[in-house]
Amino acid sequence: MQIQTKAVNGVLTLSLDEKRLDSKLAVGFKDKVGELIASGNRLIVFNLSAVDFIDSSGIGCLVTCLKLMGPKGKITIWGLKPPVESMFKLTRMDRVFTLCSTEEQALQAVNS
Amino acid sequence: MNQVSLTIDSRPENVPLVGACAKEIAGQSFSIDKLSEIEQALVETVNNCIEHAYCGSEDRQITIKYALSKDRLFVEITDQGKGLDPQCLKKLTAELDYNPSDIDCLPEGGFGLNVINSCMDEVNYRREDGKNHWSLTKFVVPLT
Numbered sequence: 001m002q003i004q005t006k007a008v009n010g011v012l013t014l015s016l017d018e019k020r021l022d023s024k025l026a027v028g029f030k031d032k033v034g035e036l037i038a039s040g041n042r043l044i045v046f047n048l049s050a051v052d053f054i055d056s057s058g059i060g061c062l063v064t065c066l067k068l069m070g071p072k073g074k075i076t077i078w079g080l081k082p083p084v085e086s087m088f089k090l091t092r093m094d095r096v097f098t099l100c101s102t103e104e105q106a107l108q109a110v111n112s
Numbered sequence: 113m114n115q116v117s118l119t120i121d122s123r124p125e126n127v128p129l130v131g132a133c134a135k136e137i138a139g140q141s142f143s144i145d146k147l148s149e150i151e152q153a154l155v156e157t158v159n160n161c162i163e164h165a166y167c168g169s170e171d172r173q174i175t176i177k178y179a180l181s182k183d184r185l186f187v188e189i190t191d192q193g194k195g196l197d198p199q200c201l202k203k204l205t206a207e208l209d210y211n212p213s214d215i216d217c218l219p220e221g222g223f224g225l226n227v228i229n230s231c232m233d234e235v236n237y238r239r240e241d242g243k244n245h246w247s248l249t250k251f252v253v254p255l256t
Binding site: 020022023024053055056057059060061063064066067071082083086087090091092095096 | 124125127128131145148149151152155156159162163208210212215216218219220221223224226227230231
């Protein structure tokens with residue numbers, strides 16, 4: 001699994017360089033992000049602009065990450081392609097995560 | 113009518129083939145948005161077969177039969193695993209009702225059936241001859 005990470009001013013930016021966030025990837029993704037959360041990260045910006053497809057396992061592992069962070073945690077997500085954004089809406093997770101068009105907006109939102 | 117049958121081992125890495133095959137077969141009949149919905153529904157259905165009917169076993173088989181006609185794509189997905197609890201079928205049409213502010217209580221799963229139902233025009237399940245049969249239909253909307 002290809003994930004690029006960058007930490008700037010207390011915000012962890014995480015770019016998933018995969019075309020699919022699905023049941024094949026979900027466990028590894030959860031483990032990897034879980035380690036980053038365990039090491040103290042509480043503000044995370046996900047760049048999903050490379051992702052063409054997400055299934056409910058992928059949505060579920062993002063929820064797991066949010067729960068792992070506890071009450072001080074915040075996740076914003078940017079770069080959603082239409083089918084990926086549709087899945088957030090279908091599962092009503094667009095009400096849980098802040099979805100942004102650009103990295104700049106996502107960074108602003110996670111710090112607000 | 114054009115019919116195609118695909119049998120995969122119940123492994124997560126095979127699941128993308130199911131959506132790709134649908135897109136290949138039905139690509140000329142549906143818009144990109146509708147093809148994405150079909151892919152979403154098929155992936156969720158096959159994921160359910162692997163996770164629930166086969167409890168994660170990777171050496172079982174799932175058969176996907178596609179039939180494209182002028183007015184619809186009909187897909188039947190069959191596995192030989194554990195039968196579905198009929199109570200679960202309620203999830204097809206149930207509202208996803210949770211409080212988005214209550215992080216501890218957010219669902220981490222259980223969306224699959226609801227997504228399948230939202231993405232397809234008709235969804236049916238039957239248990240027959242020791243097999244689970246899921247029938248999914250998407251109607252072709254004539255371009256105006």
